[in-house]
Amino acid sequence: MPVFTLEDVARKAGVSRSTVSRVVNKHPNVRDDVRERVLAVIKKTGYHPNAAARSLVSQRSEVLGLVLPRSVQSFFADPYFPRLTQGIAQACNQNNYTLALFLFGTKEDEERLYPRISRRGLLDGIIVQSAQMGEELILRLAQENIPLVMQGRPAHVANVSYVDVDNVTAAHMAVSHLLGLGYQRVGTITGPLDTTVGLDRLEGYRKALTERGMEVDDNLIVEADFTEVSGYQALQRLLPARPRAVFVASDTMALGAMRAIREAGLKVPNDVAIVGFDDLPPAIMIEPPLTTVRQPVHQLGMTAVATLLDIIENGVEPTRRIILNTELIVRDSCGASQRAS
Amino acid sequence: MPVFTLEDVARKAGVSRSTVSRVVNKHPNVRDDVRERVLAVIKKTGYHPNAAARSLVSQRSEVLGLVLPRSVQSFFADPYFPRLTQGIAQACNQNNYTLALFLFGTKEDEERLYPRISRRGLLDGIIVQSAQMGEELILRLAQENIPLVMQGRPAHVANVSYVDVDNVTAAHMAVSHLLGLGYQRVGTITGPLDTTVGLDRLEGYRKALTERGMEVDDNLIVEADFTEVSGYQALQRLLPARPRAVFVASDTMALGAMRAIREAGLKVPNDVAIVGFDDLPPAIMIEPPLTTVRQPVHQLGMTAVATLLDIIENGVEPTRRIILNTELIVRDSCGASQRAS
DNA sequence: GTGAAAGCGCTAACAG
DNA sequence: CTGTTAGCGCTTTCAC
Secondary structure, eight states: OOOHHHHHHHHHHHSSSHHHHHHTTOOOHHHHHHHHHHEEEEHTTTTOOOOOHHHHHHHHOOOOEETTTTTTTHHHHHHHHHHHHHHHHHHHHHHTTTTEEEEEOOOHHHHHHHHHHHHHHSSSSSEEOOOOOOHHHHHHHTTTTOOOEESSSSSSSOOOOOEEHHHHHHHHHHHHHHHHTTSEEEEEEEOTTHHHHHHHHHHHHHHHHHHHHHHOOOGEEEOOOHHHHHHHHHHHHHGGGGGSEEEEHHHHHHHHHHHHHHHOOTTTTTTTTEEEOOOOTHHHSSSSSSSEEEOOHHHHHHHHHHHHHHHHHSSSSSSSSEEEEEEEOOOOOTTTHHHHH | OOOHHHHHHHHHTTTTHOOOHHHTTOOSOOOHHHHHHHHHHHHHHHHHOOHHHHHHHOOOEEEEEEETTTHHHHHHSHHHHHHHHHHHHHHHHHHEEEEEEEEEOHHHHHHHHHHHHTTTOOEEEEEEEGGGGGGHHHHHHHHHTEEEEESOOOOOOSOOOOEEEEEHHHHHHHHHHHTTTSSSSSSEEOOOSSOOOHHHHHHHHHHHHHHOOOOOGGGGGOOOSHHHHHHHHHHHGGGGOSSSEEESSSHHHHHHHHHHHHHTTOTTTTSSSSEEEOOOOHHHHHSSOOOOEEEOOOHHHHEEEHHHHHHHOSSSSOOOOOOOOOOOEOOOTOOHHHHHH
């Protein structure tokens, strides 16, 4: 099947290119019978406008980029990223945008992909997942003046719009719940402490303790990296400190932690109570079901897109800082039900 | 920061557009000192070629599309899709292509997205995940003459290139393993039986039984849909038939099945032995570790890209049918270790 | 080795 | 309401 252009359609319909263009773009100023005629030819020829030509003249590609720095590994190991991607994709669909996905595995990838991201004409805007590695990227991108939204508050960069939850408050809520149940030695498995999300959840943990006049014992704090395996290892390192409860900064790490507890011959929540973070599907697939902080991941993705479109439409000023709410979902792993009875 | 064009760079470097273009595209015919001069200006201005303009004239966008029909739900619920996506993204990176992701949630999405997929100028080629819903899409796409590779053998469409594993042989291997361990009543939880992957794995199951002169008992076959919950429910429906072992057509469903077994107060593998399919991370996170068929998911993604690039380069003929190998990974859920000792 | 010129397919004033 | 015209920014012959 040959590829038809506006010109071809115009000729076959006996009108000018402009008229066909108007029909395609649903401009009102076209006589009905002419529109019908053009539409018929379009249908017959299977004409689709050429995206490159349209982008070139309109300076709009209707493509948004999603950049996940150094997350090639975790992209499929933690349901968080797929879930986020899904929310972003859905919002793109609804707004007739196409989604371009950039997964950086290495510094090398980053260098290689950067020109394509910053190149004009391909992307109308970019969503960047906040991560330690991404910050310098953001700086470069922001200078290029391209519409930009971060998924997660950046650490060092100011004046960049972002969408996030309040991780301090959320972690505080989770730990307060454990303390409220009467547990004395409450530990935490943190995310990477060179990311805002890792630091903020740790801060929430600290705050909940100090607020009650309790001391923060560094032996009860172990850093991990959001993978299941790291959660498993972190709990093993935590065990000598004899925690009675642990706030784990992600469900995926909680899975690993619970695996380690099981292997140590201990029970959740009778020996060690657990609270996770995310509330993604694995939380209810595990035994016992996980008490966890629900994060509106899908909604975060949708909101990131909405914010980016707003920026594309109305300019980068003012900086948007959007915080969505979290919620504590109490199930069995924290031992609340047993203690209640 | 203003946006510079070839023209701007040319003027500042005191050369013509053509020369700048040659420098950018690494053409040999440029005098060294001129090249240096141009490169300096490019660096100073932060010039990046405009993707739309380049695509328009070169008829190449260097963007590949990945279409996952009706998989918005499973995209994040089953690590299979993220893993596949990751393989595809990595291969795109290596070949300097950009990846556009199309997640269809509904028939409506499909209609809405179709024009963007088939529109010239945006995509150089498309990878479509095989699924019941995707077949008619494929037909339309194939007629548009756009380079196309299917991930998974299509059911009804001929003359379409695809990359897949041999699901019949793989399932046969898994079930034969169970039969070889001496289990008599071996059941199966299948994938959707309106997909080739679902049907093929069931066929492999049947073949392993009949090959040994055993009868296929329909009560030992339950259809599910690759989700964890469906695996859970399927096992509950299977239980009255008293299976001694079950071949489950995906690890994710196996997780659900094992959850149901646990809830029924039974043990894996002592009461019910399990073999899964995929060998993705959850397989070793669960207790007991899952015996499963390893599928080279990442490799499938990489190969799909390589095949698509080959088609873009050398034309659609001949139809490529690429089959990658599977491997049985024996762990504890099948009871092999206990029976050996 | 370099520049001039044509044109990729489309949109959007501007006339009429 | 419709056609003419002028580019969008780039690559690519074709001269020189």
